[in-house]
Amino acid sequence: MHSQKIHNKKLILPVLIFLAGCLALAAVLYHSYRTNLKHMRAVTELNATTYAERLQNDMNRGVAITDTLEEIVLSENGKIDNFQKVAGNLMTDFVQSIQIAPNGVVTDIYPEAGNEAEKIDLIHDESRGEICRYGRDKNIVTMQGPFDLKQGGRGIAIRNPVYLECPDGTSAFWGFTIVIIRIPEVFEKSVQSLTQFGYDYCLTKTVSPLSDDTEVVSASGNILKEPITFEFEFCGSTFGLEVMPTDGWNHGWNILPQLVFGICIILLLTGLTVIVLVVERHREILKKMAITDPLTGLLNRKGFDEQLEKVIQDGHCIHCVGAQMDIDDFKFINDMYGHVVGDTALKSLAQDMKDNFGVNAILCRNGGDEFSVILIGTTEEEAKSIIESFTLKPRYITYNGEEHPFYISLGYAEYPKDCDDVLELIRCADMALYAVKLHGKHSCSPYSSDYKIQHRSQLGFALQDVSKNLPGAFLIYIADPEDDRILFANRELIEFAGCKDFDDFLDYTGQRFRNLIHPDERDSVETSIWKQIDAKTSGNNDYVRFHFAKKDGSYRPVLDHGRIVESRYYGNVFYVLIMDCALIESFYDGFSR
Template identity: 75%
Template sequence: MRFLQKQYNKKWMLPLLTFVVGCLILTAFIHHSYDTNRKQVRMITELNASTYAERLRDDMNRGVAIADALKAIIISGNGTIDNFEKVSENLMSDFVQSIQIAPDGVVTEIYPAEGNEAGKIDLLHDEKRGEICRYGRDNNCVTMQGPFDLKQGGRGIVVRYPVYLEAADGNPVFWGFTIVIIRVPEIFEESVQALTDFGYDYCLTKTVSPLSEERERLSFSKEDLTNPVTYTFEFGGCTFNLAVTPKDGWKQGWKILPNLVLGFFIVLFLTGLVAGILVIEFHREALKKIAITDPLTGLLNRDGFDEQIKSAIQDTPDAHCVGIQTDIDDFKFINDMYGHEAGDTALRILAQSMRNAFEKDAILCRNGGDEFSAVLIGMTEAEAKEKIEKFTMQPRYITQNGEKRPFYISLGYAEYPKDCDDVSELIRCADMALYAVKLHGKHSCCAYEGNYKVQNRSQLGFALQDVSRNLPGAFLIYIADKTNDRILFANQELIEFAGCKDFDEFLAYTDQRFRNLIHPEEQDAVETSIWKQIDSEKSGNNDYVKFRFAKKDGTYRPVFDHGRIVKSRYYGNVFYVLIMDCALIDSYYDKM
């Protein structure tokens, strides 16, 4: 029996022990929560004290700004001010008692004049004001003095702003003071009311002047504050102190005994609830990230790209930005030659190089395939040019069978708002610039030009170099404009026939105009003949036109021109032209 009794008592000891341990843990928790609550309330109070002190500083700046504006008018008038009353009337505010000017330290003008006649005194030699005024003059600094009782009722602070003009020898010469008398606490009314509404008692004091340690109250909601938080700031040479305490005291918001047991269970429940919500949110964010991320490169996909651009533009609607469109040159060749794994490696390498080059200031995206986009927020084309060129030309390699194989990229870029009215058009403009790079031979970068039309590019256009390289003759494309033709493309045979090394040299030589390939004496006649044939033929073909072809070395070769006018989706009407050397044709027929 005694054994069973002992066992029974032991079972009762376990719940008792659990209760005691639980009480100890609960006590420690309550004590910690109580102490944390006090620290948190004080920390929040400190933050609010600093925030509202800055608001009070801003309030004071409104008064200083009036004196500063008056100073600027005097300087611009080289020491004179026309219609002082009208100017002052425009500068007046509900917290301003009066506005004054004091040439050579003597107050000569006061607005409003009525009731302020006694204020016209010699400040520099006045018993109460002279020392502080001389201090402001000698140190060229704004000074404040007060608070003091106003004759019109209430209290005020005077702000004196020294004015210096430039003498003939270039040295500054003291002109006098611009003065504003500010009513207190009216100037602080909104800020201190907000502080009170937020649940705080306060007391704002300042030193009487920069030359005195004596302090006076400017505004307060309670005279004696218990263990207040104090924020100190300097303004106008004076030291301001803002003391703040919660109205409910430092035990604000803490209830122990009434809800001890209930609070324990509520805390457990809320902790579990918050934990559950956080877990759900974590999974939601993870799923969202997966939905807007390209799985191969880790960059944004197009949906995520569009979403981030929209968000960035909403935050900074007037910001300049540069759109970039790039792809890997001959990417299909890499896949066909080295396999799709090598192609995927090239894509990842390009994505990482984009992160390295643009990580701090770019939104990066893989559109699909080997096409990538980026937008540099807050940058102009000129600012981004060097970075883009360096990124385009940096070496990139994939490793195949132990050997490094280089691969290259082409890139086009455009600027908003210079090149388009809407950010949504930016990547299309960059795409057109990329198209131009492809036409010029790839592995380069190019800025968008305003004469491009922003449309979806033709994928066949990227094969133009390959096709034209094998055409049996000299080939040329230029804009069909009677008054301002412009060359868009020439194949290698025509470039060499003109005596140029490459397309860029050819464009420089011709100034991008077809008429500059015609002998100067024949230019007008040839163009008139071509357009006469075009206008008379519905098909858009013109007959063979013979003219002397102007080469870069200054010689001329007779040629036949045969062209067709077509509608281009990018450039409007363009001529596709074959140029044939007359000498070669004559030699062929002579043999026959």
């Protein structure tokens, strides 16, 4: 359960890595966006500065015309001969008209056609007077507009005040040289280049040097969002150039490749983490399989030794009790009931070990029906009652719907009371178990210092080995006249009966001993047997002669010699040797000769 919780916690790791990756990707994309935005704004600011200078240069072409007229006026001492010819030479495609206004009154306009009404007194004009007086008094070039032109379109007036030098060295106001420029024609090349370069723009201007009101001079027509603004002063007016990329501030920043690449990296890292966890999980499973008994779920001997060594290294073995146990007559259980039932007994005992000895114990199945236990931090006195209760606990197996009891024997020892090395505990416990076996099984016993620490020898024979090689036919059946059920028959008896195997033998006999006796002799033979049993109570019965019924329908004279024994599992049972009379007679005939 604990390892499962740890495994479940580890499964959260890929989710955390995925979420962390998403957050990191979002941070990277945001940083990329901000970096791109900062770069775009820096480039746009540089372009706004550049194009603002170009716009100033465009407007300076209009100012230059007024400067040229001023030079002529000054050179001619206040006169301009052939104005129409001079203005015609100065005329260009972005100029609506060229004018002169001696004493502030417009007298000449080029071209005259369509501009007759423009000959007005600028100084005293209601809409133009204030700014003209301001330019005159400050001796600065002023701009006014934009305003609608009568000829169509929009324009801006550039007025250059001209002063003549008097004989006394003072300056006297002569008038204005004036150019009306058309917008946005004056900026046509600049704004066309700006839009072709991928920018939207809006150029604004204060209507005059005496007002903070602004009007749009020229614009691309699209709404600008968070534009770069560059302001500059020109001819007393404040211009503002707002610029932003036509494709928006994300221009040049493509999120899709970065997003796809980032997601691929996240999925790759998440996948690698999952693979690492799966490999680690499989490694843990394989490691657990390598040290775990697959049938009972307990440690195998390798796992037991590793766990014990770890406990020793950690210094937890101040006191501990080691126990060694096995199932009494386990081979008989397997032979009588089959290995499935035997496995059930093993698993039942293993579960009892888990339930009784708790988590502070090392539990092991050594192999077969042998089990080992190390109780950590426990003394023999503290463990005695638990071990005795565990040993004597009733245990059952089920076969053909009937419950049959099975028992265990257990030996135990304490460290450091019984040995100087924890690793010797199981050997001490094994000697104690051997003593239990010698004294009748189904019990538990502590280790005694009288035992010699040595490997316990075993007979090395099993029922199957003995019965298979016994020189004679042998069977076991229940000593009950109402239920003479056959429990076992060795190979020689099965072959003597003419059967293939034990199952065939049981089918043939109906699992009844009496069915091996000639039908005419059954009652007399059974009566003879039970008379002997009643007379002697237990032990050997005399030889009983009868005709043995074979599967092929023939009969062979045999001698039956048996012993009645009390079994913990079945009560009284017969152990019987069946001897072929013909074989015995031939032997004795040969011996007599």
